[in-house]
Amino acid sequence: MSAPEYAFYGDDFTGATDTLAQLSRAGLRTLLFLGIPDEWRLRHCGELDAIGIAGAARSMAPEAMRAELNAVGARFASLGVKLVHYKVCSTFDSAPQVGSIGVALQTLRAYCANPLRVIVGGQPDLRRYCVFGQLFAASGADERAPVYRIDRHPTMRAHPVTPMHEADLRAHLREQGVKAVTSVDWRALALEAKALSAHVNDALREAPDALLFDVQDAAHLRAIGGVMRERAALAPLLAVGASSVAQAWAHSAALHDHADTSAIGAAQGPVFVLAGSLSPRTAAQIEAANAYVRVRLDPARMTGDAYLAAQIAAIGAELARGHHVLAYTDRTRVEGAASPADNALARACGALLDGVLKRASVRRVGVAGGDTSSFAVRALDAWALSYRATLAPGVALCRLHADDARLDGIELMLKGGQMGDVDLFARLARGT
Known part of the structure; x- marks a missing residue:
């Protein structure tokens, strides 16, 4: 079996299935495992372009997260994947003691040699946006539903476990131990590929813990995906974000042209x-x-x-x-x-x-x-x-x-x- 190029861990099952859907719709042969797959299981699944592991880190304390993610990181490294994606909710709701994104980034970076660590800050198809490092989210599925800064969002500001009281993702992650997050704002994403690559090189000179990329639309995702593919070809790369990470990876290779036309029939039974x-x-x-x-x-x-x-x-x-x-x-x-x-x-x-x-x-x-x-x-x-x-x-x-x-x-x-x-x-x- 050839190594899958893309591996992801979902910090909860619902989000993991969305990433599974995005990769599958892009034409990548993908399975979402409910635990770390062993060699026997992988051999019997045939050729895969991407694999995922559905986890529950979003509800875990830091020590439990480290134990789980060290095992996941080691498994992904043994497969030789190019991109390791820690999949979080598009609202980034998390806290230092519950579902810490900071703990996840610090743990998984040990298994990815690339000096670039990417944080993708929005998912436009779900009406989540990141502008100058600030996260915004719509309050409903209706296109007319208003968009709020995340710390003023009527649901997320009052989340029962991880309420969002900070809209600046750099400050939010700093509270979780990620001390140096450099913003790559939307203006840089309008640059041609070579100029954007040079901009990223400049940002990496200060050796930040991660680069946070703004996202407002699909064009931004294509630009981010191009950066990830260029760098992942050199060494395994860690990316943190919602299913927009998978969208960026697919968009950058023009894979996301497969429209989902599958009809769902009525249930056969209760x-x-x-x-x-x-x-x-x-x-x-x-x-x-x-x-x-x-x-x-x-x-x-x-x-x-x-x-x-x-x-x-x-x-x-x-x-x-x-x-x-x-x-x-x-x-x-x-x-x-x-x-x-x-x-x-x-x-x-x-x-x-x-x-x-x-x-x-x-x-x-x-x-x-x-x-x-x-x-x-x-x-x-x-x-x-x-x-x-x-x-x-x-x-x-x-x-x-x-x-x-x-x-x-x-x-x-x-x-x-x-x-x-x-x-x-x-x-x-x-x-x-």
Whole structure:
């Protein structure tokens, strides 16, 4: 097997599936593994252009992150990949003690000899933008939704675990131990390739920890991708950012010409959706999901074995009757129910999903919420995901790969809290 040129680690599962989708749509043969793949597994997967590992670093403390990412970095280095991508949420929400991007950069840089370390600061197709190092994000999927500086964003400024109180990504990362981040602003990205390369060389003379690239549109991504490809040809390069890193890599080689025309048919049988996200967008999607039997989960009781078993039985019974079921954590009762730091609620959601799929025959599943998705999928006895189609910007429908025939081939949608239109869950059931 020839070495894949691109390797990525997703700090949560939902974001990892978006990167899987971007690379697959660019025509790159890509698999997203649910753990570090061994030689036997890779040999049996055939030729791959890109590989990913879906992780949960976004919800980890620094020491746990270092342990996980050292193993990931060593594996990627052993494969001889050109680009190592640490995939973060496009809103960069993180903190020194939870999901620290700084810890990730400092850990993975040891496995990438290139003196250039790239931070891509926006993803325009999700309406995330970086201008003079300041991060901005839209408040909704609607094109008319206003764009806010991230520290004034109505959702991200009040995130329950990692609220964003700083819009300048250089200052934000400095709090996480990345002391020297040099900005390459949008004006430099308008330069011709040779001049931009010289500009990057000048910026590297001070030996910064990383270069932060502004992003406003696809032209900026093409320019950044050109820089990454030029430098990665010399030595393995580390890039930090959202799926825009994959877009930049593809754009720069004119790979991103493959339009996604895959239609998604109606589900063959009942659909199960588990929503652990507390975002207003997910709340609106739950409210609009009239085709589902809705099951409210009490977060204060989810960690109790008897309550969990009763919910699994009730959900399984509805699915056996052929009903679509949407189980969701009651956002009005979450406060004080479970500590975000120990992920007790997310782990309980994982146990719930595993229990439901053991009890009921379901071939299409949706999970909403970054932490929920990470722990839920890790609770299953599966080993990889491949791309199936796109349901909405940032939301992919994937195929689950497992040695267990009961799980193998399940169509799985993982979505972040802010992703998707209001009718997303309805579309998951009825198709596109």
